Amino acid sequence: MDTGSPQLTRPPEAAEDWTVPQDWDHFSREEHAVWDLLFERQSKQLPGRAADEFVEGLNVLHLSQPGIPNFEELSEKLTKATGWSVVAVPGLVPDDVFFDHLANRRFPAGNFIRRRDQLDYLQEPDVFHDVFGHVPLLANPVFADYMEAYGKGGLRSLEFGSIKKLARLYWYTVEFGLIRQAGNDLRIYGAGIVSSHGESVFSLDSPSPNRLGFDLERVMRTEYRIDDYQQTYFVIDSFEKLLQETQEADFAPLYERLQAQSDLPITTVLESDEVITRGTQDYVRAA
Ligand code: PHE
Ligand code: FE
Numbered sequence: 001m002d003t004g005s006p007q008l009t010r011p012p013e014a015a016e017d018w019t020v021p022q023d024w025d026h027f028s029r030e031e032h033a034v035w036d037l038l039f040e041r042q043s044k045q046l047p048g049r050a051a052d053e054f055v056e057g058l059n060v061l062h063l064s065q066p067g068i069p070n071f072e073e074l075s076e077k078l079t080k081a082t083g084w085s086v087v088a089v090p091g092l093v094p095d096d097v098f099f100d101h102l103a104n105r106r107f108p109a110g111n112f113i114r115r116r117d118q119l120d121y122l123q124e125p126d127v128f129h130d131v132f133g134h135v136p137l138l139a140n141p142v143f144a145d146y147m148e149a150y151g152k153g154g155l156r157s158l159e160f161g162s163i164k165k166l167a168r169l170y171w172y173t174v175e176f177g178l179i180r181q182a183g184n185d186l187r188i189y190g191a192g193i194v195s196s197h198g199e200s201v202f203s204l205d206s207p208s209p210n211r212l213g214f215d216l217e218r219v220m221r222t223e224y225r226i227d228d229y230q231q232t233y234f235v236i237d238s239f240e241k242l243l244q245e246t247q248e249a250d251f252a253p254l255y256e257r258l259q260a261q262s263d264l265p266i267t268t269v270l271e272s273d274e275v276i277t278r279g280t281q282d283y284v285r286a287a
Helices: 029-045 052-061 071-082 095-103 127-138 141-160 163-175 199-205 216-220 239-248 251-259 282-286
Strands: 085-089 106-110 178-181 185-188 210-213 232-236 275-277
Touching: 029 127, 029 199, 052 071, 052 127, 071 085, 071 127, 071 141, 095 106, 095 141, 106 127, 127 141, 141 163, 141 239, 141 251, 163 216, 163 232, 163 251, 185 199, 216 251, 232 239
Parallel strands: 085 106, 178 232, 210 232
Antiparallel strands: 178 185, 210 275
């Protein structure tokens, strides 16, 4: 989603829906090696940290060849699991295009990979973030339904001029969500966290950030930062509950109500919040 960024222009090689052929053969040996390195490192770090559903979904990324996944082969496996496929796009795409892909169970993934000197940090989503971060959960039937519902809700939010509010829901679930699993154990599932070597530890172990119980309306009021580790994470109880709560609700009256309410700064903790951890915010002060 590109919410907030300036008008994007479609490159001449891209189709109307902004897709491009992945052209798997264009990736160099070095680019495949960077994928393998990132993949190795993160798959080792995630058991016990990532939601069980995510770790199970990693299977879908084990293809016949190492290196950056071939989207044709990957999509075939993913379609069998949940009806989703992965399509290549040059980079960020306009919101309506993005939503339309999701609404039709297509996940748009960037057709480039970070360089070896950028392993730990990159602001633009590359194929490692998009595929390693997002695709495993798309193999989970419940999360797969959530993402489709989100796409449809996104198209709908455009009619209400409420895309900014809805984008926050995406940010605090799909990108940076935490989940409570067996034994009250906190786990990560957001793609921005699972694809980050640093944040997959920070988000769970650091005393710095707030960890608050998920509340739909509250989340849609909360600002976020895109340039560093999050200062607040929201914790869901299950993917089933998240899907139910968002799919069944009519967001139209919610958008209307939100229009009258102020946005909440990132670190605000409300009386009404379920506080799992009150962060020290030391990480930010030290930066
Ligand atoms: N129920 C939401 C609406 O009425 C759609 C939606 C579903 C949005 C799931 C986000 C996630 O717009
Ligand atoms: Fe992402």
